[in-house]
Amino acid sequence: MKVVETRKLKKTYHFGDTEVTALAEVSLDIEEKEFIAVWGPSGSGKSTLCNLIGLLDAPSSGEVLIKGQAATGLSDASRSELRNSSIGFVFQNFNLIPVLTAIENVMLPLQINGVSKELAREKAAALLEEVELKDRMDHRPQKMSGGQQQRVAIARALVTDPLMVLADEPTANLDTYNANLIIDLMRRINHERGAAFLFSTHDDRLLDRVDRRVHLQDGKILSDERVESDSVAQ
Numbered sequence: 117m118k119v120v121e122t123r124k125l126k127k128t129y130h131f132g133d134t135e136v137t138a139l140a141e142v143s144l145d146i147e148e149k150e151f152i153a154v155w156g157p158s159g160s161g162k163s164t165l166c167n168l169i170g171l172l173d174a175p176s177s178g179e180v181l182i183k184g185q186a187a188t189g190l191s192d193a194s195r196s197e198l199r200n201s202s203i204g205f206v207f208q209n210f211n212l213i214p215v216l217t218a219i220e221n222v223m224l225p226l227q228i229n230g231v232s233k234e235l236a237r238e239k240a241a242a243l244l245e246e247v248e249l250k251d252r253m254d255h256r257p258q259k260m261s262g263g264q265q266q267r268v269a270i271a272r273a274l275v276t277d278p279l280m281v282l283a284d285e286p287t288a289n290l291d292t293y294n295a296n297l298i299i300d301l302m303r304r305i306n307h308e309r310g311a312a313f314l315f316s317t318h319d320d321r322l323l324d325r326v327d328r329r330v331h332l333q334d335g336k337i338l339s340d341e342r343v344e345s346d347s348v349a350q
Contacts, residue, residue, distance in 0.1 A: 118184070119202075119279045119312050120146040120169055125178035127164050127335075138164040140335040141178065148279060151306045152314045153323055156332035162316035165332065166284045169314070171199040183279065200229060204273030204311070206283035210265040212257040212272075218244060219253040222272045229276065236275075243271040247301060263294035270301060274311065283315035287322065299325045 127139040139161045146152065146169075154162050167173040168180060171187050180187045182202050187195055205211075212221045222240035227233065244253050247267040257265050266286060273281050283302065287295035299322055306313045323329055324343070331339040 117148045118145050119148050119150075119182070120144075120314075121179075121181040121184075122165075122169065123179040123181070125165070125168055125180065126176050127161075127168060127173070128176045137335050139168070139175075142332075142335070142337055144330065144337070144340070146280065146312055146314060148312055149306065149310050150312045150314075150328060151303060151326050152312070152328045152330060153326040154314060154316045154330045154332055155318065155320065155323060156338075157318060160332040161335040162318075162332055163284050164335075166282050166314070166316055170203050170205060170282045171195050200225070200276065202279050204276060204278040204281040206266070206269050206273050206281060206286045206315075208285040208288045210257070210262075210269050210289075212265055212268060214257050217254050217256055218249060218260070218268045218271075221257075221268055222275050225272060225276050239275060240271070243275055244268070246305075247271050261294075262290050263297060266290065266294075266298050267301065270298070270305070274305065274309070278311060280312040280314065283313065285317060286315055287317065287319060292321070295319070295322070296325075 122142055122144045124141040124143055125139055126141050129136045129138060142165060154165060156162055168175050182198055185198065187198060219237065219240050222243060223236040226236035226239060241253060244250060247270055249264060249267055252260060252264060287298055290298060302313050303325065326343065328342050330337060
């Protein structure tokens, strides 16, 4: 099943009289259970593509379909509902709320969706245990390492049972050891839960860890290749 389809997706920005094309008619299909890296240098359009697929921004032209439903033309409320029911997000800077504990950060998306505090806490606790943070549930972000904070962010992304997780440069602020741990964790969850993962990166050390590599440059897809990977965490 196609989780996401993009059709001739274009995004331009205007700075005075200057027009900058961040993404140029990109067409891409993402199937359920895929584990994909979008890679390329800074300015290649990786983050723009993630933001458009995640319905955090609107394209200048073209279309994004989530589970076959076109997002173009939807009201803000309908876009938010579609996004919240289908997509989880992991960010480069973690984006955890500093005054909340790990478990409260993971609970938040469920509580925003109207889930009871008791049920949200139960599900958040189970996910934090799954990402091996059972002993850090009541710690605030500033008391956690970068790798631990990113694991909290992954648990938060998964708490709504999304069909796909979008991760924009999820290892950029981590050392090599922790970056590999995060990729291993995402890979394991991808296999065990079946959620598709799409993450952007400029770090070519991670490219052998995926099933599919989409190479972006100057807002265009240069190549889209499937690769063999034997690096799944056991």
